[in-house]
Amino acid sequence: MTALTDDTLPVAPRAVRDEMIVFVVMALLLISVPFSGIYPFFVMQALCFALLACAFNLLIGYGGLLSFGHAMFLGTAGYCSAHALKVWGLPPELGILVGVAGAFVLSIVTGYISIRRQGIYFSMITLALSQLLYFLYLQTPFTHGEDGIQGIPQGHLFGVFDLSKPTVLYYVVLGGFLGGFLLIYRIINSPFGEVLKSIRENEQRAISLGYRTDQYKFLAFVLSGTLAGFAGSLKVFVAQNASLTDVHWSMSGEVVLMTLVGGLGTIFGPVVGAFAIIAMQQYLAGFGQWVTVIQGSIFVICVLTFRRGVVGEIAHYFRRSL
Amino acid sequence: MQALYAQLLVGLINGSFYALLSLGLAVIFGMLNIINFAHGALYMMGAFCAYFLLSLTGLNYWWALLIAPIVVGIFGMILERTMLQWLSGLDHLYGLLLTFGIALIVQGVFQNYFGSSGLPYAIPDQLKGGMNLGFMFLPIYRAWVVIFSLVVCIATWFLIEKTRLGAYLRAATENPTLVRAFGINVPRMITLTYGLGVGLAALAGVLSAPINQVRPLMGADLIIVVFAVVVIGGMGSIMGSIITGFALGVIEGLTKYFYPEASNTVVFVLMVLVLLVKPTGLTGRAA
Numbered sequence: 001m002t003a004l005t006d007d008t009l010p011v012a013p014r015a016v017r018d019e020m021i022v023f024v025v026m027a028l029l030l031i032s033v034p035f036s037g038i039y040p041f042f043v044m045q046a047l048c049f050a051l052l053a054c055a056f057n058l059l060i061g062y063g064g065l066l067s068f069g070h071a072m073f074l075g076t077a078g079y080c081s082a083h084a085l086k087v088w089g090l091p092p093e094l095g096i097l098v099g100v101a102g103a104f105v106l107s108i109v110t111g112y113i114s115i116r117r118q119g120i121y122f123s124m125i126t127l128a129l130s131q132l133l134y135f136l137y138l139q140t141p142f143t144h145g146e147d148g149i150q151g152i153p154q155g156h157l158f159g160v161f162d163l164s165k166p167t168v169l170y171y172v173v174l175g176g177f178l179g180g181f182l183l184i185y186r187i188i189n190s191p192f193g194e195v196l197k198s199i200r201e202n203e204q205r206a207i208s209l210g211y212r213t214d215q216y217k218f219l220a221f222v223l224s225g226t227l228a229g230f231a232g233s234l235k236v237f238v239a240q241n242a243s244l245t246d247v248h249w250s251m252s253g254e255v256v257l258m259t260l261v262g263g264l265g266t267i268f269g270p271v272v273g274a275f276a277i278i279a280m281q282q283y284l285a286g287f288g289q290w291v292t293v294i295q296g297s298i299f300v301i302c303v304l305t306f307r308r309g310v311v312g313e314i315a316h317y318f319r320r321s322l
Numbered sequence: 323m324q325a326l327y328a329q330l331l332v333g334l335i336n337g338s339f340y341a342l343l344s345l346g347l348a349v350i351f352g353m354l355n356i357i358n359f360a361h362g363a364l365y366m367m368g369a370f371c372a373y374f375l376l377s378l379t380g381l382n383y384w385w386a387l388l389i390a391p392i393v394v395g396i397f398g399m400i401l402e403r404t405m406l407q408w409l410s411g412l413d414h415l416y417g418l419l420l421t422f423g424i425a426l427i428v429q430g431v432f433q434n435y436f437g438s439s440g441l442p443y444a445i446p447d448q449l450k451g452g453m454n455l456g457f458m459f460l461p462i463y464r465a466w467v468v469i470f471s472l473v474v475c476i477a478t479w480f481l482i483e484k485t486r487l488g489a490y491l492r493a494a495t496e497n498p499t500l501v502r503a504f505g506i507n508v509p510r511m512i513t514l515t516y517g518l519g520v521g522l523a524a525l526a527g528v529l530s531a532p533i534n535q536v537r538p539l540m541g542a543d544l545i546i547v548v549f550a551v552v553v554i555g556g557m558g559s560i561m562g563s564i565i566t567g568f569a570l571g572v573i574e575g576l577t578k579y580f581y582p583e584a585s586n587t588v589v590f591v592l593m594v595l596v597l598l599v600k601p602t603g604l605t606g607r608a609a
Contacts, residue, residue, distance in 0.1 A: 060415075066415040066418065066419075068418075113594055113597050113598065114597075116597050116598075116601035117553070117597070117601060117602075119414050119415075120351075120357045120414045120415065120418060121553055123357070123415065123418055124357065124549040124550070124552065124553050125553055125593070125597065127546055127549060128546060128547075128549055128550040128553065128590050128593055129590065129594070131543075131546045131547075131550075131590060132587050132590035132591065132594075135586040135587045135590075136587065138586075139583060249546060253422060253426070256419065256422075260419060288434065289430045289431075289433040289434045290430065290434060291430075292426050292427075292429065292430030292433070293426070293427050293430035293431055293434070295423075295426055295430075296422075296423040296424065296425070296426030296427035296428075296430060297423070297427060298423070299419055299420065299422060299423025299426065300405065300420060300423040300424060300427070302419075303409070303416050303419050303420040303423065304405060304408060304420070307412075307416070
């Protein structure tokens with residue numbers, strides 16, 4: 001597991017201050033979006049994927065575990081939330097809770113199974129598990145198969161905020177994203193996060209120091225899966241549907257791509273990557289399958305020449321951690 | 323009873339593909355330390371190769387069986403020389419990501435020109451028809467696929483486990499530096515190994531063309547099942563890959579007969595069970 005961090009940076013005391021400055025700039029930029037005339041739907045969608053990519057990055061960037069099935073949390077939470085909102089008629093806050101709870105349970109089950117193998121096997125197992133779930137969702141009645149759950153009511157959050165108004169919805173999604181982002185930031189900088197990083201660097205040594213590494217990896221998996229589920233629940237309010245696309249392996253691949261482009265193991269990288277990939281899909285929507293070809297090419301270019309990603313390269317240039 | 327035998331046969335055929343593909347994955351992983359995500363895309367290229375040979379040059383199935391693995395194998399070797407070789411020494415996951423990217427490119431290009439629907443490929447004249455075995459009707463082509471795959475698998479096993487070349491290969495897997503010191507060109511061997519693994523995938527593609535039609539995404543879902551097969555069997559042993567591949571195909575076939583709803587998922591469920599009972603896989607050593 002050495003090569004992931006062949007450029008480990010010395011942690012400067014300024015690092016936290018730098019990160020805070022970048023965070024405030026990012027938050028201010030995002031808060032000002034509704035006044036800028038940018039299509040808010042696009043930004044909301046990007047924010048959901050950014051949170052998903054951040055959750056994925058918690059596992060790969062800090063735990064060294066490449067999950068190739070993170071779409072299963074996105075999709076499962078989406079289906080659970082959509083079902084709770086539409087069929088049970090629950091208010092938005094409870095709908096989100098149901099979705100997150102669904103992803104939480106799923107991450108416990110899948111984490112328990114997949115954490116038993118390491119490295120490349122872990123990736124294959126998560127991919128296979130998400131494919132298993134894909135076929136289950138294809139067949140169970142509550143997901144409505146190919147159609148998905150459509151026309152989901154948005155409702156009033158806490159009985160006050162009318163989510164059918166784009167601006168209100170935007171700030172709710174932004175609040176959810178920033179909350180999730182800060183939580184991940186807190187996890188990374190906690191003692192738990194430090195142990196996780198030590199496992200990524202050298203698992204054998206972490207074991208010899210007396211850490212039960214399996215438990216740490218399991219907890220990281222559950223945290224990552226649950227947060228990915230939160231992103232899925234938020235996405236339901238933006239897209240107003242929950243469909244099989246969100247569980248498909250190509251979605252898992254996109255999450256990997258976003259994080260890779262932004263920079264594996266960087267704090268802001270997944271956000272940059274998510275915006276870049278979503279923007280690319282938006283602009284190239286008319287080119288059909290060429291989008292897939294371009295995505296594949298980005299994968300190849302990133303792996304061969306650009307392994308630190310956009311944010312990683314910038315951080316490396318300025319010798320800072322971002 | 324007829325239906326049961328028919329499903330068993332379908333299972334054996336799927337098992338042949340699992341065996342050929344997981345065998346290639348295991349050989350490649352042994353030498354390159356890379357899980358070849360592009361394996362499904364290269365399998366698809368093998369089938370398309372057969373299709374082009376027939377429709378453009380008129381070369382029949384038998385030629386395709388010979389030419390497609392060579393063409394795709396050369397394509398694979400070019401990939402290895404130009405891209406994969408730069409990943410040696412890096413974390414395993416970069417190999418997975420790179421080959422995933424290659425798979426997206428290849429599948430995307432084919433989808434652009436051929437859409438998602440299937441192109442028909444006729445069964446060669448010599449293998450048309452079937453035999454009545456008394457208890458079931460056996461289509462000759464299907465029997466041919468099973469037997470031919472079995473022969474190829476065993477030949478590959480023989481090549482790696484019993485010949486001098488295979489001995490070099492196994493030695494280079496264990497300790498490439500030392501083998502190089504003996505004057506053996508290990509980088510060239512790595513390239514050839516990748517070509518061999520990829521050629522096996524292309525061969526499976528040609529075999530499946532008359533059965534499953536030729537589609538750009540024919541390998542995309544298959545490769546995920548093969549990954550599960552590899553997790554179940556482990557990549558430590560060649561024979562293990564072959565046996566696991568065929569066995570899982572048969573189990574899948576039986577599931578199609580007894581409980582068709584689960585036929586898509588049975589391999590994944592078995593993977594979960596194996597992981598719970600024996601996390602290292604059936605033949606694998608502790609990773």
